[in-house]
Structures are given as structure tokens and as C-alpha cells.
Amino acid sequence: MADILPPNMLNERPRTPAGLLSNQEKDRLIERGFLGLYRWYTARSQETRNWNPDRSFDWRHMNQNLPPEVITIIQGFFAVEQYAPDFTSNLVNLVRRSHGRSHFQLRWGSEEEKHADAWENAVLFSGQRSPAWIAEYKDRLRSQTWELPFPDAIHNLVYTVFQERATQLNYLNMMKIAQGRSEKPHLRGVTDPVLAKVAQTIAVDEAAHYNFFLEGVRMYLYYYPERTLEAIKNVISQFSMPAATLVPNWQEFYETVYRAGIYGPRDFSRDVMQVAFRNLGIESRKALEEGIRKTREVPDFEGGNFKTTAIWDTFDYGAVEGDVRRLHVKIQDYEKGIGFDLYDPTEFVENPEVPKKPGQAADD
Numbered sequence: 001m002a003d004i005l006p007p008n009m010l011n012e013r014p015r016t017p018a019g020l021l022s023n024q025e026k027d028r029l030i031e032r033g034f035l036g037l038y039r040w041y042t043a044r045s046q047e048t049r050n051w052n053p054d055r056s057f058d059w060r061h062m063n064q065n066l067p068p069e070v071i072t073i074i075q076g077f078f079a080v081e082q083y084a085p086d087f088t089s090n091l092v093n094l095v096r097r098s099h100g101r102s103h104f105q106l107r108w109g110s111e112e113e114k115h116a117d118a119w120e121n122a123v124l125f126s127g128q129r130s131p132a133w134i135a136e137y138k139d140r141l142r143s144q145t146w147e148l149p150f151p152d153a154i155h156n157l158v159y160t161v162f163q164e165r166a167t168q169l170n171y172l173n174m175m176k177i178a179q180g181r182s183e184k185p186h187l188r189g190v191t192d193p194v195l196a197k198v199a200q201t202i203a204v205d206e207a208a209h210y211n212f213f214l215e216g217v218r219m220y221l222y223y224y225p226e227r228t229l230e231a232i233k234n235v236i237s238q239f240s241m242p243a244a245t246l247v248p249n250w251q252e253f254y255e256t257v258y259r260a261g262i263y264g265p266r267d268f269s270r271d272v273m274q275v276a277f278r279n280l281g282i283e284s285r286k287a288l289e290e291g292i293r294k295t296r297e298v299p300d301f302e303g304g305n306f307k308t309t310a311i312w313d314t315f316d317y318g319a320v321e322g323d324v325r326r327l328h329v330k331i332q333d334y335e336k337g338i339g340f341d342l343y344d345p346t347e348f349v350e351n352p353e354v355p356k357k358p359g360q361a362a363d364d
């Protein structure tokens with residue numbers, strides 16, 4: 001059709017080639033996915049993770065003789081988590097037009113706020129910091145504001161995937177120390193069942209957060225592979241834990257965490273990046289960078305979306321499609337339980353740009 005149009009009419013052709021989803025339609029599908037996921041998440045959060053930072057722990061029986069390193073670490077955990085209002089307000093603002101995402105961020109914020117209160121209780125009941133010291137510390141932290149690490153929604157979404165997984169890992173390793181399972185000589189023999197329960201309870205929340213954001217990134221990866229892979233590449237190239245520039249004596253905290261065997265660059269690479277990559281069908285950082293480089297070499301013809309042909313080799317799109325389908329089945333089951341399906345069920349719509357695996361029927 002293009003070759004019979006006079007040149008001055010070329011701009012009037014529809015930007016979306018026939019048979020492909022428009023960006024508007026993709027955005028609508030992603031929004032529906034987020035909305036369904038958010039409602040499922042909220043119900044599950046209330047049913048299974050409805051703990052309270054004061055009442056759920058036997059604070060009076062916290063170990064009063066924890067080593068100073070452990071106190072430094074708990075204090076740092078508290079410092080990061082107490083920026084929950086900044087994290088939440090910034091993220092809500094960024095995604096305020098999306099019902100599913102903005103309401104989720106409120107729910108998420110209410111969970112992060114519990115983490116801050118639980119860690120503050122742990123600092124207090126350790127008996128090693130006075131209430132006056134804690135008040136002053138908090139005042140110092142609150143005099144600064146946490147800002148978004150990236151200007152746009154997709155980069156921040158990707159960032160939170162890595163950040164939630166890293167946080168979960170930090171807390172699981174703290175739990176291990178409090179259970180007396182540390183391999184480090186200076187922490188051997190430390191036990192505190194109260195602290196172990198706090199770390200474990202919060203780690204379970206962080207795992208749920210990780211999963212929510214991961215499902216979101218999968219949807220973006222499925223409908224917008226190129227810009228999502230770019231965002232992943234950018235985020236991992238400059239990843240650091242939130243509030244690293246705001247917390248006083250961050251370096252001391254970071255080194256203590258590292259020496260305790262809780263978290264360091266190797267843990268990030270092996271237990272954060274590789275895990276998230278596996279969950280996103282990306283083989284390795286090298287494969288990701290290589291794929292993006294190859295995609296850039298393919299010319300972008302006349303506004304068509306031909307560039308995406310090379311991008312599909314960068315990740316396991318079949319696995320990601322399977323995950324997005326499974327997410328929709330989970331949402332549909334939830335909606336059937338309520339009766340939403342009678343009015344407006346969330347449907348999975350295939351992205352027609354996704355190449356077919358050999359042997360798969362075109363309209364399968």
C-alpha cells in the first residue's frame with residue numbers, strides 16, 4: 001500500500017502496522033494486568049501477612065547482649081526503611097494515573113512503614129541505644145528527602161525488582177545470624193529468636209514485593225521488549241541500595257554488612273541479578289548487552305516496528321509469555337471468586353510481534 005501513496009501522504013499512514021497492537025492498546029493491557037494483580041495482592045496480603053510491628057513480637061525477650069556489629073546493621077536497616085513515606089509519595093506521584101499501580105504503591109508503602117517500625121523496635125529493645133539517641137538519629141534522617149533514582153516509571157519499576165530482592169537477601173542473612181548459623185567467627189554463637197522472627201517476617205514481605213514488581217516487568221518485557229531490556233541494562237549498571245547517600249556513616253554500615261556475610265557485590269551478582277535474570281528469561285548480563293547492541297544495528301524502517309525482530313533473541317520470550325499467561329490465569333481465578341468475571345474479566349491478549357516457536361500454529 002505504501003508504494004502507491006504520493007510522498008506527501010506518507011505521514012498519514014497509521015503508525016501501527018496492521019495486525020500489531022498499538023501502544024495505547026499495550027498500555028491498556030498492562031494496566032489491566034496491574035489492576036488485577038494489585039487486587040489479588042491486597043487480598044493475599046491481608047490474609048497471610050497481616051502482622052503488627054508491636055504486637056507480633058516478644059520484644060521484652062530480645063537479646064540484650066547482641067554484638068555491636070549486629071546493632072549497627074539493624075540500625076542501618078531501620079534508617080533505610082524509615083524513608084517509607086518518601087519512597088511511597090514519590091512512586092505514587094509517578095504512577096498516579098494508573099489505578100492498579102498507584103493503589104498498589106499505597107499498600108506497599110503501608111507494608112514498608114511496618115518494616116521501619118519493627119526495625120526501630122529492634123534497635124530500642126536491643127537495649128543498646130537510648131530513646132534520646134534514636135529520636136536524634138531519626139531527626140537527622142528525616143531532615144533529608146529520598147528522591148527517585150530514575151526519572152521515568154519503567155526504570156523505577158525495574159529498579160524496585162532488584163532492590164526488593166536485595167533487601168530480602170539482607171534480611172534472610174540477618175535471620176541466619178540471629179539463628180546462630182553465621183559462618184563468620186565474630187558472629188558465631190549469636191542467637192536471638194526475637195530478632196530472627198523479625199528478620200524472617202520482613203523478608204517474607206520483601207519476597208511478595210519482589211514478585212509484584214517482577215510480574216510488572218514481565219508484562220513490560222512482553223509488550224515492550226526493547227525499552228524494558230534497555231531499562232534493565234541501565235539499572236544494573238548503576239545499582240545501589242536506596243538511601244545510600246542519605247544515611248549517616250553509610251560506609252561503616254555497608255562494610256559491617258559485608259563483613260557479616262550479609263550482602264556485598266558478589267551477593268548482588270549471584271543472588272540478586274542472576275535470580276532476577278532467570279525470572280525474566282535473560283541468560284546473563286553479557287547476553288543482555290550483546291542483544292541490545294545487535295538490536296541497535298537493525299535499521300528502523302519508516303516508523304515501523306521492524307527493530308524488534310532482533311530483540312527477541314535477547315531473552316527467552318517463550319518463558320516470559322508463559323509467565324504472563326500464568327499471571328492472567330491467577331487474576332482470572334481471583335476474579336471468578338468474587339464475580340468480577342460476570343462483568344469485566346481481565347483477558348490475556350497475545351502480542352502478535354512475538355515470534356512463533358517452530359511447530360507452533362500461527363493462530364495458536
Ligand SMILES: [Fe+2]
Nearest residue numbers: 081112115167
Ligand atoms: Fe521493606
Ligand SMILES: [Fe+2]
Nearest residue numbers: 164205206209
Ligand atoms: Fe519492600
